[in-house]
Amino acid sequence: MPARLEATNDFVIKFANVNGSGSASANRLFARSFVRMGVPIASRNIFPSNIQGLPTWYEVRVTEAGHLGRRGGVDLMVAMNPQTWDKDVAEIEPGGYLFYDSTRVLPQSKFRPDINVVGMPLTAIVNERYSDPRQRQLFKNIIYVGALASLLGIEIAEVEKLVAEQFRGKDKLIPPNYEALHMGRDYAETHLEGAVGLKVRRADAVGDRIFLEGNDASGLGAVYGGATVCAWYPITPSTSLAEAFTKHCGRFRTDPDGKQRFAIIQAEDELASIGMVIGAAWNGARAFTATSGPGISLMQEFIGLAYFAEVPAVIFDVQRAGPSTGMPTRTQQCDILISAYASHGDTKHVLLFPEDPHECFEFAATAFDLADRLQTPVFVLLDLDIGMNEWLCEPLKWDDARRFDRGxxxxxxxxxxxxxxxxxxxxxxxxxxxxxxxxxxxxxxxxxxxxxxxxxxxxxxxxxxxxxxxxxxxxxxxxxxxxxxPKPIRHDAENASRTGVIYFGSTAPAIREAMEALGSRGIDLDTLRVRAFPFSDDVIDFILSHDQVFVVEQNRDAQLKTLLINEGAIDPARLISVLHYDGTPITARFIIDEVSRRWALLHGAPRKEAAE
Amino acid sequence: MTYLTKPKLHHPKLPQNELGFTRRDYEGAVSTLCAGCGHDSISGAIIQACFELSLPPHRVAKLSGIGCSSKTPTYFLGASHGFNSVHGRMPSVLTGANLANRELIYMGVSGDGDSASIGLGQFAHCIRRGVNMVYIVENNGVYGLTKGQFSATADKGSKSKKGVGNQDSPIDMVSMAVLLGATFVARSFSGDKEQLVPLIKAAIEHRGAAFIDCISPCVAFNNHPDSTKSYDYVRAHNEAVNYLDVIEGRDEITLDQAPGTVELVRQHDGSYLKLRKLAAGYDPTSKIAAMNYLQERHEAGEIVTGLLYLDREAEDMHDRLGTVPTPLNALGEAELCPGSAALAKVNASLR
Incomplete structure (x- = not known):
């Protein structure tokens, strides 16, 4: 018998699906049911540049402790894609669980001896109940959600409430979804009792936090910031930002007679997008574009014009892995330098680095004030991880006394x-x-x-x-x-430290988790989250007040470190890079490993390591 | 020479328009183009058109790209805001400006290098979008500032000043504009003010994408005997289909001339254009007829000029977008920011 992982409110589930099979909404339903039970989650889509047919994954980290970075490793794999079976099975932690469709019998060689296998004949169940192929596909997803709810102890009433909210206005879809949910639950209760040692227990750790994507939050922030002109060209992973602006404008900026207090143009390319933004801003409207790295490359000439002629412009860059087409659906923080010094000749540009969707909203609105005040382009640098994943974050805030700063x-x-x-x-x-x-x-x-x-x-x-x-x-x-x-945010270790860590953007939750773990190992580190360029004096002072500073970033070439050295006249020897750039979001595990290894080289073994 | 300022004094008896402005009030800085350049005549025609229409100069925004033609906005309407943008990208900047404030008059000035080569894409798309503007291409078939390379509108077989023949097919901007959905399309010649000034006036009055291709000889690099864009060649091959009078006011008008030679075209907004027809049977309101005629006369080696196409039911980009009548740049917090109560509801929906 393999060992069994036993955990409550602290585990990772991964769904392996086929793109376009309707799994996304079922998986989202599953994820949100934890939030409704007061247990924080971090969820991430891992998807290919494809519409239909290629593998796609959805990962949910259930974390009562509130660690919202990606953990790494999988405790329960829901393997619904035969194409990726071997890789998916290999990824499971020893003692973890494999949930799969057991309709077709698989040879023993397809499994691992050190994991627990939970089979459910999903195809047989749906084929017996449904005849329409599309229904079979969609309800299969809901059935496995019902079964997992039972296995993990999710209150079915919470899932039902979410189903009812999802189909509000299309009420006749609610009963069939309930039926499928109950079919899954009933099967698991009868046949799979106690098969999984991972459990969820109602908690009160979510508070008033909300669950949304950074692109959605940015689009809403642009509405609150008074943007009236949006010109954009479709590009992953920024498309949903322009679409969110469209959605929110439709709701908040439409007159009773249908007239629109906004204008959105899907331009012919990124050059035209930024040209329109510059033309509109020159003429006194607040205007923005949303793009990704290849778009920034194309916009270079115009960005130089806006810098030199001093025309405001707001550019949201939802970064993806480059160079060239790179990995269009994978995350990176790799456009720091091209944005900071965009265009030929001597230029420098304002950059903002939001850490999560809450800050995306705030910085989006602030970007328009800064662009008008400074009469220059302002970049809001998101990345795919923040932009296209729903994050649990503080509720959005707006002060009604706030006025647009038109400069x-x-x-x-x-x-x-x-x-x-x-x-x-x-x-x-x-x-x-x-x-x-x-x-x-x-x-x-x-x-x-x-x-x-x-x-x-x-x-x-x-x-x-x-x-x-x-x-x-x-x-x-x-x-x-x-x-x-925006000023940087500093957090000092409990014990005075001569070593610091600088980080920014979506790296934030992984850093917080890593610092807790490193602290408990006796590695005390002061941290500073950089939120903007140009760097305020606080950033330079932080570096100068530490002997060594780790600079953690998600790119190959240490772009933020380069910018710090260049703009802050910093001795490169003070800065140590921790770089993660394989296209997946950085994890606390990675940071802990990298920092402890280098710490040992610099200072010898940490003082508490022997006690562990 | 821009460092030479024009004297402000002028003859006290210069005619004034309805606003009390003289023609001088519509001028700009002294041109730095070559003496005899067709572009200066076009600037003069723009000045004359704006004067005759009694436009408040500050209600015009003039935009351009890069090149000789794109320098000209400095030389007319000195009291207007101007924007000399980047090469081939005037259309997008103009589109953005128009989005921000639908109440100004937008004049885009470009050249054949700017619009037919590097900026062909932006030219096409701003025409497609129906941006309310006057888009003038000052077309000389040659790159002037870089000293005489062919542009994409140079005719196949025409020769450069150095005697090199052009092997590539020319881009006919007028045919493209008709095809792409421009709702006012004209071609004229910088040397024919009688035709050009009323066309510019009509284009300004037109609500929608108005395009004028204006042949404008380059005296420095493209005015020799083997050029098809020289003064002599254009004069010899100019086939004007009509001449135009812009009738201001919206009152019902009747014709007293013999039918067939003069035609009144009633536009969507109730105004009239009076066409003196030179080519019998040419109907500028038919897109298909215009395209056929243009191709046919081009084959015969002629340059068709005049008002070539007019869509009387034109609409503009703002009509299509359904934007509010108030310019977007005049909206404030009350109209734009939903406030904290709305945000509380958004938050509640995300839990």
């Missing part, structure tokens, strides 16, 4: 009053000039916007001193940006 825009009245207007004149000594919207005043305030060099009054010039004067002012403006962008 330095001269009104018709100010122009009428005879104020001196030079488009590139640094009146306030912060590097940020004043601008006017086209059509503002009959005789004053017009100027010519161009990508060529100009003087302070926007007149074309190739005079060296005027060019240098302008380029230096752009640097002053970037200096001003340091005090406006």
């Amino acid at each position: 330095k825009v001269l009104t018709a009245a100010e122009l009428e009053a005879g104020r001196d207007f030079g488009r590139y004149l640094d009146v306030d000594n912060d590097g940020i000039p004043y601008r006017t919207y086209p059509g503002a005043h009959p005789t004053r305030g017009s100027f010519f916007t161009r990508g060529t060099s100009r003087d302070r009054y926007a007149r074309y010039t190739e005079e060296g001193p005027a060019y240098v004067d302008n380029m230096q002012r752009l640097l002053r403006k970037f200096e001003t940006a340091k005090s406006l962008v």
Whole structure:
């Protein structure tokens, strides 16, 4: 008899499915039932660049302790895809469980001796009850959800409530789904009693947290931030961001007569997308585009124009693994450098790094204020992990007293009053000039916007001193940006530490989990989550106040580290890279292993290791 | 020479339009193009058209790409905001600007390199979208700023100044515009102000994508005997199908001329265009007839000019999108931000 993993509210289940088989909604139903029982989960789609037929996986980490990063390893595999059977079976932890469709008898060689096999004749059950092939497919998914609910101890009433919510308005679909759910449950109760040692127990660890995708949250944040123009070109994994904006605008920005207080253009390519954003923002609307790495590559020339001509623009980059087409459905943090220095010539751009969907919402709205205030492109760098997975996160917040910061825009009245207007004149000594919207005043305030060099009054010039004067002012403006962008968040270890960790974006939950584990091993580390570029002085001070700083990122070339060294004039010897870039989300296990190994090289064995 | 400012003084008896502006109020900086360049004549025609229509100059936004033609917005409408963007990408910038504020008049100025080569895609798509604009291509068949390379509109067999023959088929922007769904399509010649000025006026008045292909000889690189875009060649082969008068006001109008030579075309908004017809039987409201005629005369080596196609039921991008009448750039928090109560409901739906 193989050993049996026994765990309550702390295990990983993975579903192996075929893309396009309708499994996604059944799996989501399953995942949300844990949340309804007050147990946090972290769920992730692992999917190919494909519409139908290729393998797809869905992973649910059940974690009462609230560890929302990917754990690694699988305790219960729901193997529904014969194509990937061998790989799926191999992935199960020793003592773990394999749930499979036992209609067709498989030879013993297809199993492992050290795992527990739970067979259920799913195909036979659905074929007996349903005749329509599509129904057979869809209800098979619901039947296994019912069986798993029984095996794991999920309250069936919670699943039923979720089914009813899902089909609200299509009420006649509810009873057949209940029936399938109950068929699964009843079979498991009769035939599979006690087959799985993984259990869920009602808890109170979710609080008022919500469950949503970063792309959805970003689209909603753009609505709250006052974006009226969205121009985009479809590209995985950013498409659902533009679609979310469309959905939320339809709900919140449609007049009773059907007229729309927004405009969304699916452009012919990414060049046109960013061109439209720049044209709209030049003309006083808040505008954005959503794209991924290949789109950023295509937008380079226009981004330089917006930087040099000083036109606001908001660019959401939902990063995926590059270079080139790379792995379009896999996650990475690999567009840091191309975004920070986008376009030819000397340029620098503002970057924001949200850690989860809650911050996606917040930073999306903030990005429009920053772009208007600084009159420059602002990048919001999500990644596929945040963008296309539902995360459990703090509820979205909005202060009704908050007003859009439209930046330095001269009104018709100010122009009428005879104020001196030079488009590139640094009146306030912060590097940020004043601008006017086209059509503002009959005789004053017009100027010519161009990508060529100009003087302070926007007149074309190739005079060296005027060019240098302008380029230096752009640097002053970037200096001003340091005090406006979101500050980093520092968390110090209980015991004073000479070693730090810098991380950003979707790495956050894995870092939190890893720091707990490392702390318990006696490896005390201060952490700093960088939330924006340009780096505020706090980031540089953090590095300088530690002997060594681990920089954890999800790319091959240590892009954030490069940026820190370059912009902070940091001695590279102080920084140690921890790099994860295989396209899967970084795990706490990976961070713990990498950090402890290097810690041992630097400091010898950690003080508590022997006690473990 | 942009560093030479034009004297502000002008003759006290210069004619004024309804707004009390003279033609000088529609001018820009002194042109830096070559003496005799067709583009300067087009700038002059734009100035004349805006003056005659009594447009408030600040209600016009002028946008361009890169090239000789794209420099010209500096030389007209000095009181308007201008945007000299990147090569071949004026259409997207103009589209975005139009999305932000549907109330301004958008004038896109481009060249044959800018629109037929690097920017062919953006040209096509902004026409398709029905952006309300005047899109003028100042077409000389040659790259001027880089000294005389062929552009994609150069006719097959025509020769460069250095005597090299062009082997590739030309792109006919007018045929493309008709095919792509432009609702006002015209071709004219920079040397024929009588035809060009009313066409620009009509294009401004038109609500929808208005495209004018304007042959504009390059005196420096493409005005020699083997060119098909020289002053002499265009004058010799210009086959004008009609001349236009723009009738302002929306009142019912009747014709007193003999039918067949003059035609009144009533537009969707109730205004009229008066066409003096030179080619008997040419019907500019028929897309198929226009396309046939253009191909036929092109085969015969002629350059068809005039108002070539007009869709009287034109709609624009905002009609299709269903945007509110208020310009999007004038909406504030109250119209745009749903507030915390709505957000609480969103949160509740995500638990």
